[in-house]
Amino acid sequence: MxxxxxxxxxxxxxxxxxxxxxxxxxxxxxxxxxxxxxxxxxxCLPPQRHRPLILRLGDQLTHFMALLLWAAGAMAIVAGTPSLGWAIWGVVLINGLFSFWQDFQAERTLAALTAVLPQHVRVWRQGLMTQLPSDAxxxxxxxxxxxxxxxxxxxxxxxxxxxxxxxxxxxxxxxxxxxxxxxxxxxxxxxxxxxxxxxxxxxxxxxxxxxxxxxxxxxxxxxxxxxxAGIERSPSTLEVQVGRIVRTVTGIALSLGAIAFLAGITLVGVPPLESLVFSIGIIVANVPEGLLPTVTLVLALAVKRMARERALVRRLSAVETLGCVSVICTDKTGTLTANAMTLQDTWGSDRPLLLLMASLCCNASLNVGDPTETALLQGAQRNGIDPDQERQRLPRLQELPFDSARRLMSVLLHWQNDRRWPLPCTWMQCSKGAPVELLERCSHWWHAGVMTPLTAPERDLVHAANNVMARQGYRVLAIACRPCDQPQIEEQQLVLMGLVGLYDPPRPGVHQAITACHKAGIKVTMVTGDYGLTAEAIARQIGLLDTPAHAQHDPVRVINGSDLARLSDAQLRQLLKFRSRLVFARMAPEQKLRLVKSYKALGEVVAVTGDGVNDAPALRAADVGIAMGRSGTDVAREAADIVLVDDNFATIISAVRHGRGVYQNIRRFLLYILASNVAEVAPFFTMLVLRIPAALTVLQILAVDLGTDLLPALGLGAEPPETTVMEGLPRRRDQPLLDRQLLEQAYLFFGLLEGILAMLGYGLTWWSHGLGLAQLQLVAPDLLHHRATAALLMIQHQASAVALGSIVCAQVGTALACRGRSRRRPHLFLLIGISLELVAFCALQGWPVLAQTFQMAPIPSQLWWWLLLCIPAPLLADQIRIAWRSYRHGPSQRSLA
Known part of the structure; x- marks a missing residue:
């Protein structure tokens, strides 16, 4: 307007x-x-213009891996097998549509979740102050x-x-x-x-x-x-790693395809076009078509699960980063505590006058405003003081707001010789703030109705009273006043009225969450602006300072901001490196930022919580910034990667758990699909080495990719984090998804086992018809050059069905082995994926139309026992492998799964 x-x-x-x-x-x-x-x-802002849907769909169809498959389909058509080419292109289209849909759904989910936290503002309407959503x-x-x-x-x-x-x-x-x-x-x-x-x-x-x-x-x-609006974010660590995996696996696929093409021509004498078809089969078998849609699904499911547990993810990259968080720097009030402040105790000779001045030095109302101030107002009301009535009787003329440097707030009131203050005055200044800072500005104290000079013994008495309250976990505020001859605020020569003790109890479940962090190898450091003794008391109540039995010599360390200021950067890093249970009290915002940078300099992955505008620099500097949804300022939420809808520390642990689960699920999915790729390649290299017919056709490989790779792989990606995910140490920031251990398990163990089972099943079928290896080598040229009799074709189609079935059934066992040993039962999505996989295979070899298209025949009843044996084979082999590793290296050597 x-x-x-x-x-x-x-x-x-x-x-x-x-x-x-x-x-x-x-x-x-x-x-x-x-x-x-x-x-x-x-x-509200006009809706942001997003990249058109048709272009976003095009992105899913033109990435590096998709372009490779488009080229493979074109080569199949050139080689005279148009049906194969169309099938490969169909795979690209299906995967592209799925990834596009998941990306679209994830965007809609994030947009809907962002609306959960509308900004509220205080507005005057018809003479009354009310809270309204900012869009109103x-x-x-x-x-x-x-x-x-x-x-x-x-x-x-x-x-x-x-x-x-x-x-x-x-x-x-x-x-x-x-x-x-x-x-x-x-x-x-x-x-x-x-x-x-x-x-x-x-x-x-x-x-x-x-x-x-x-x-x-x-x-x-x-x-x-x-x-x-048009500025794009840089790719996350996960996106970079997935891109690296795609390039690595695609490079392997192209290399193997080229080797197969040359070997087919030179060693077996296969015509160039036929050899091209086989090389296409090698390439298609090695390309993990389901990788990108499954990664998208894993992240989308993690975001939805975290939202149900009250953690709103603003940046998807934070989901993966959460999995390697090793340090959490958390504030106290509202995060570790319930943010339900109540007045618990007072110290001073005139309780009503103390509470009156405390309530007049507040900007909140009885139910709206800062929790500390509302607690003071409610405490005054319980003691017979009406804050609203007193504000009308003693109107405010000036205010000097609280800031983190002075740690004080002062107001100037038109006192009008109120008789509750026995000495005549026209104006009265009321101040509240941190006891240590306020006491330094006081020259007198109010004792037995008289202003008495504050000498050293009285100051010691005030400090002792402050410490007694603080050791109980109370937040202590000092209240002071100054009768004025001139309407001007001066925070010197004050009269100390007394102390008030406010208590904010620990949140339910925080003690258990702290214990879970310690078990997970995550350091938890409290960073607060509160008094050191108060912070230490709360830290002990929630178990943050519980010292393990083997570390009794390591005393608790509570560090004040003034102490931190005297430490050099090198000294601070040494302190952080060798101490794991720390409380930083009386911290200024710039010191919190320094703390985050020091932890990161030590190689730690740091998560930081914050709610105020002064926390924004630390939130941005952290690897994962976590803002409060209820009590947090809008600036803090904007600077953060994750917003806690319930302001609860325990929710952070749940978010870390899901972050670790995402990393595990992607690793297990990679293990699963790479293993099947080896099994799909085995028939072509066996053909070259033993000079026998190929056990699988390229169309059958595509059936494996769509049936066995995609559906159960999606089920593996949907698995919730396992129960033991928080028992290990945080992973390193630079730890790759595709490492040597995973490649060895995929290619040299599960993949090799599946390939052997597939070829044994293929040979077993020919042997059941009375043909051994020598006879199979003799009929291979006829099958290769399409001169075989109908009887030989029938056996070949049965043998291909058994080979494919062996891979399918072995994949069931591999999927179950990839889940991890701590899971009790498979997730529903995985069970559905396995069921659909088996149903699809039965349809492919038993439904005449599909069987003819995919060149398979119904499997003889006497060979089904072999397929049933293939299901538990990977599970049994994996248990033997784990037992052997434990025997050789000890029980600490655990499998990826």
Whole structure:
């Protein structure tokens, strides 16, 4: 919306701005707000333009592996086997459609999940402050904003108290900019105007009342978003590794295909076109067509499962990175604790006056606002004090907001000689803050109704009372005042009124989550702004500082921000390297960032939690930034990779568990499909070496790829994380998906076993008809050059069916062996995949139309026993292999599966 005034809104006074937008100090009426919402529309950005669907489908059909298969299909057509060419192209199309659908579904899921956390703002409507979703804002609305809030629309400052703005989203400059309500002499750019708050910027300090003058697509932020919408993210580590796997496996396929082509011509005397068909079979057999759709499915399922467990993934790459997290730097309040602060104790000689001044030095209401302040207000109310009534009786004139450097907040009140303060005064300053910092600014204390000088013994008494409360896990605040002759805030020569102890209990399940982290080899470090003794007490209550029996000599280490400032970078890295249970208290935001960088310099994979605007640098610097969904600021959520909808630390452990499960599932899927590829290649090389007919045709290989590779492989990708996934140490950041161990198991164990079973089944079928190896070599030329009799063709088709069935049944056993030893029963998706695989094979060899197309014949009943033996063979062989490895290397040497 454009401002309905001839003069720019920045050049109008606050009163003129309200008048120009048809608003008032009480805000808009409900009817007027609804009319404006219908006219201007919701306060949200226009939908981003995505890459057209047809082009995104084209991406799935033109990647490196797909291009190889397109070329293989074309070569098959040139070689005179158009049906084979069309079949190969059909595989490319089916895989492309599946990957496209999964990508589309994942995008829709993320879009829907993002809507779970709408931004809420405090708005004045008809004289009452209420919370509304930001998309319900209209021009003319009057907002209340404070430090940490993201500005939801373009606003004009009406009232301000020590206000500064972080406009780096628009200007690129991180330094806070002072903002006020005074009118400007001339129009300026919105990001430079000292009385405007552009949408998307963040309140860095102070508080204000602001008037909305532009919403939705008319905001400055919308223009920035429009420019950045087309920028693509760089590929994640997982995408890079999958691309490397595709190139490696494709290189192997092309090399083997070329070898088969040359060997067929020179060694066997196969005509060039026939040899080309066989080489195509080798290439198709080695290309893992199901790799990309299965990886997409694995990530999509992980995102959905994490969402059900209250973790919203904003960047898919974070799912894979979670699997190797080795350090979690977590804040305390609201993450490890329930964020349900209550007043538990007070220390001072006048409890009512102490609670009165504490409640007057708050910006919250009884049910809305900072949990610490609402706890103070509710505690005052339980003690007979009405905060709303007192605010009307003793109105506020000035405020000096809390900041992390002073650790104090002060307000100036029009006291009007209230009799509860026995000494006459017109103005009263009330201050609250950290006891140590506030005590340094106090010259007197209130004792037995008298202002008494604070000497060393009294200061020691205050410190002792503070420590007693802190050791119980209480968050302790000091309350002080200063009767004033002049209406001016000065945080010196204060009168200490006493201490209040607030308790935020640990969240249910956090102790178990901390224990799970320790078992998983993940270091948990508490980083908080609270007092050291308070942080230590909470850390002990949740088991963070439990010391193992074998490490009793390693004392608990609680490090304050002042101590950290004296450590060099080298000393800090040494501390982090050799200490695993640490609490950092009284930490400034820049120190939290330094801590993250030091951990990363040691090679750790760091996850960081945060909720405030000051946490954004650490969230961005971390490998995985985790923001709070309920209590977190919008800036923190925007900087994070994952948002915890429930603000619960235990949810982080669940997310790490799914990250590790994703990595395991992709590894097992790779093991499974590479093993079948070896079995598919075996018939062609056996043909070249033994000079016998090929046990499988290229069409039959495609049937294996679509039936045995794809369906159970998808089932393996859908398996939930196994129960032991959190028992091992975190994997290294650079640990590849396709390593030597996996290749050996795939090619030299499971693949070799499946290939042997397939060729034994093929030979067993010929032997059952009275033909041994010598006779099979004699009839091979007739079968190869299509001169064989109908009887020989029938035996060949039966033998091919048995060879294919041997691979199918062995793949069932391999899939079960790939699941891991800790699983009790197969996942439903895997059972469905195996069932469909077996049904498909029975249809291929038993349904006349399909049997004729794929050149197979019904398997004689006396040979089914062989196929049944092929199912448990990989499982039994794997158990023997594991037992042998345990015998030679000890039980610590575990299989991939």
């Amino acid at each position: 454009a401002v309905p005034a001839a003069q720019p809104i920045s050049c109008l006074s606050p009163e003129q701005a309200l008048l120009a937008l048809g608003s008032s100090p009480a805000g808009l009426g409900s009817l007027e707000a609804n009319l404006r919402l219908a006219h201007f529309g919701p306060n 804002l209209v021009p003319g609305d009057l907002l209340e904003l404070e430090a940490g809030d993201q500005v939801p629309a373009d606003c004009r400052v009406i009232e301000a108290s020590a206000l500064s703005l972080n406009a780096s989203l628009l200007t690129g400059e991180a330094l806070p900019l002072a903002r006020g309500s005074a009118a400007l002499a001339q129009q300026r750019n919105p990001s430079e105007a000292a009385n405007l708050l552009p949408a998307g910027t963040c309140v860095a300090a102070g508080r204000c009342q602001a008037l909305v003058y532009a919403t939705g697509a008319e905001t400055e932020f919308a223009q920035v978003a429009h420019l950045s």
